[in-house]
């Protein structure tokens with residue numbers, strides 16, 4: 001077997017950070033193998049941020065995990081190895097085990113990334129997940145137990161749970177949910193707009209525009225540290241400016257804001273266009289490829305909208321805003337710093353809140369016909385780039401890049417579509433994205 005980039009990283013981090021590890025790790029020629037880990041009912045490449053998302057999504061389909069504070073075993077500038085203790089229970093069986101695992105993190109350019117996770121008693125952990133014993137139409141025993149576990153968790157919180165409102169728990173890392181979260185958000189907004197979930201250490205998820213706007217506009221009470229839910233263990237240096245609280249946040253933004261103002265980025269338009277044209281040449285050569293993001297997925301499904309934009313390119317900026325509203329990808333997270341009642345629910349310091357912009361932007365109380373793409377929609381209070389002091393630094397740059405991409409794609413590939421039976425995959429987490437969009441540069445009609 002050839003040595004892959006992942007394996008090199010693992011070897012490098014382990015050799016550099018720890019020299020030798022005990023606890024069941026075993027060094028082999030082409031990487032580290034923690035033998036039993038292979039018997040877990042999920043696998044794949046867990047390297048990098050996407051890998052962490054995949055891992056959480058895969059794990060949470062089978063298990064419910066509660067972690068205690070992480071214990072750093074050894075570390076250097078290049079990486080750390082963290083021991084995690086807690087409990088892990090199988091979703092299907094309801095059985096529970098003490099959890100003991102080693103998490104391996106790599107440090108690059110000030111970011112800590114999870115490279116791998118190794119369970120001490122992997123065979124027992126794998127056994128927990130087994131026997132789904134699904135009987136259509138009848139509630140599963142495991143599910144009943146899970147409900148009662150979640151009720152105990154709810155004891156600490158006021159209000160309703162996502163589990164009860166949805167019939168399954170809320171998990172923004174679930175790839176199927178990430179592909180189309182809107183039905184679940186609609187249900188939560190209608191029945192449980194400040195919903196508690198026990199997932200990932202417990203947090204609230206908000207689904208009303210007004211509640212989400214209130215959180216984003218109040219950075220003092222709703223701190224953006226840490227920015228991810230669940231917080232990455234061992235992540236102890238704030239990302240600037242996203243995870244910085246006032247008043248320091250303002251100072252950092254004063255330094256970087258001028259660099260991203262419209263006047264300051266105008267001059268890169270030509271190089272962005274040249275690059276876009278090169279990419280489109282490559283697209284035309286291949287004619288069918290995996291590509292780009294949700295905006296193009298929705299356009300590929302709507303030939304009428306493509307025709308309209310091709311005929312009226314002046315509509316492109318409004319179309320971009322509307323497509324970003326229609327499919328918002330950011331799940332921001334905040335930590336409550338003072339007692340606060342939000343949407344009738346009492347929040348306490350330390351509570352975590354997830355604010356999905358996708359939920360805010362489909363709220364019928366704020367937008368007429370929220371589930372339709374309407375390029376003529378009056379610019380409302382949409383928060384596609386966030387709101388308040390942490391509003392996106394790169395919004396003008398993003399708009400510039402998107403406008404040029406739309407102009408060039410619509411000019412050079414006037415019509416595009418999805419192949420019949422196209423299978424889509426998405427990643428969840430802090431930023432949802434399409435991992436595949438089979439896309440072709442023509443239409444049959």
Ligand code: HEM
Nearest residue numbers: 241242330332333384385386389390391392393394397398
């Ligand atoms: C369509 C593309 C983009 C979208 C939808 C988007 C969306 C967002 C959102 C919603 C936030 C607020 C997060 C929060 O409140 O927790 C944010 C923050 C941020 N974005 Fe973007 N963004 C985009 C592109 C970019 C680009 C191109 C840059 C590069 C400069 C960028 C840099 C940032 C930074 C630095 C922050 C943190 C700002 C702060 O905390 O003060 N973004 N973005």
